[in-house]
Amino acid sequence: MSEPKIIDGKAFAAGLRDRIATEVAKLKEENGITPGLAVVLVGEDPASQVYVRSKGKQTVEAGMQSFEYKMPETTSQEELLAKVEELNNDPAVNGILVQLPLPKQIDEQAVLAAIDPAKDVDGFHTTNVGLLGTGSDNGLVPCTPLGCIMLLRDHFDGNLSGKKAVVIGRSNIVGKPMFNLLLKESCTVTVAHSRTQDLPGEVRQADIVVAAVGRPEMVKGDWLKDGAVVIDVGINRIDKPEGGTRLVGDVDFASACERASAITPVPGGVGPMTIAVLLANTVTAACQQNGIAVPKL
Numbered sequence: 001m002s003e004p005k006i007i008d009g010k011a012f013a014a015g016l017r018d019r020i021a022t023e024v025a026k027l028k029e030e031n032g033i034t035p036g037l038a039v040v041l042v043g044e045d046p047a048s049q050v051y052v053r054s055k056g057k058q059t060v061e062a063g064m065q066s067f068e069y070k071m072p073e074t075t076s077q078e079e080l081l082a083k084v085e086e087l088n089n090d091p092a093v094n095g096i097l098v099q100l101p102l103p104k105q106i107d108e109q110a111v112l113a114a115i116d117p118a119k120d121v122d123g124f125h126t127t128n129v130g131l132l133g134t135g136s137d138n139g140l141v142p143c144t145p146l147g148c149i150m151l152l153r154d155h156f157d158g159n160l161s162g163k164k165a166v167v168i169g170r171s172n173i174v175g176k177p178m179f180n181l182l183l184k185e186s187c188t189v190t191v192a193h194s195r196t197q198d199l200p201g202e203v204r205q206a207d208i209v210v211a212a213v214g215r216p217e218m219v220k221g222d223w224l225k226d227g228a229v230v231i232d233v234g235i236n237r238i239d240k241p242e243g244g245t246r247l248v249g250d251v252d253f254a255s256a257c258e259r260a261s262a263i264t265p266v267p268g269g270v271g272p273m274t275i276a277v278l279l280a281n282t283v284t285a286a287c288q289q290n291g292i293a294v295p296k297l
C-alpha cells in the first residue's frame with residue numbers, strides 16, 4: 001500500500017462551523033432566532049474543563065448564545081435535576097449538554113432522562129435513541145458518531161452502501177449509535193467488543209473500521225484488510241518515554257498506515273468533529289423547536 005489519505009477532521013470541522021455560522025446568520029435575519037446552547041459541568045476534571053471552554057468559544061464564534069453552568073463536585077442529583085428543569089423551561093436555551101461522566105452520587109440515566117428530548121443535543125435520551133434505532137430523521141443524533149459518518153460520507157462521496165463495517169466498542173455514546181448510523185447508510189455492520197472471540201479476524205473483513213474502545217493503540221495495522229478506511233475515535237493520553245504525555249488513538253497509527261487507504265489522525269481527526277456537530281445539533285434543535293426546515297449541513 002502507498003501512504004494513506006489522512007482524513008483531516010480538524011479542517012472538515014472548520015468548514016462545518018463556517019456553514020453553521022452562515023445558517024445561524026440566516027436564522028437570525030429571517031426568523032429572529034439566535035440558537036442557544038447550555039453546557040453543564042459538574043466537578044473539576046481538567047480535561048472536561050478544556051472541552052467545555054472550547055465548546056463555549058466555538059458556540060459564540062458561530063454566532064450562537066452560550067450558557068455555561070459550573071457546579072461543584074459535591075452537587076446532589078436533586079440539585080442537578082433542578083438545573084436541568086430550569087434549562088428545559090428556558091426559551092433562550094435550544095440545546096442542553098450535561099458533560100459526562102458525572103460524580104458517583106449522581107445517577108447518569110436519571111439526568112439524561114430528565115433532559116427535554118427536543119433539547120437533547122447529545123442525542124442520549126431514550127426518545128432520541130429510539131428514533132435513531134427506528135431509522136427516523138426527526139431525532140437528535142449523538143455528536144461523535146454523526147461526525148464519523150460525515151467524514152465517511154465525504155470520503156466515499158455519499159455512498160457507503162454495501163460496505164462491510166466493523167465497529168469496535170459497544171458504548172451507548174459511540175458504538176451503538178455508530179452501528180445504527182452505518183446500518184442506515186446500508187453498510188453490513190458488525191459490532192465487536194471485549195468478548196469478541198477473534199477480533200483481528202473480524203477487523204480483517206472490514207472495508208470500514210471504527211475503533212471506539214478507549215485502549216491506546218490496540219488495533220494493529222496487520223489486522224486490517226488492504227485499503228481499509230479507518231476511523232479512530234479513541235483519545236488516550238499516554239506517557240512518553242522521555243517524559244511528558246501525548247495523545248494517541250485506539251489504533252496503532254504507524255502500522256495502520258501500512259495497510260489503510262485512509263485514516264483519521266489523533267489528535268485532529270474525530271475529536272474536533274464532536275464539537276462542530278454539537279453546534280450543528282443545536283441549530284437542528286432550534287429549527288425543530290420552531291417548525292423551521294432543518295438546513296443540510
Ligand SMILES: Nc1nc(=O)c2c([nH]1)NC[C@@H]1CN(c3ccc(C(=O)N[C@@H](CCC(=O)O)C(=O)O)cc3)C=[N+]21
Nearest residue numbers: 051097098099100101122143267268269271272274275
Ligand atoms: N455529554 C457529553 N458530551 C460530549 O460530547 C462529551 C462529554 N459529555 N464528555 C467528554 C467527552 C469528550 N469530548 C471531546 C470533545 C472534543 C475533543 C477534541 O476536540 N479533541 C481534539 C483535541 C484533543 C486535545 O488536545 O485534548 C482532537 O482530538 O484533535 C475531544 C473530546 C466530548 N465529550
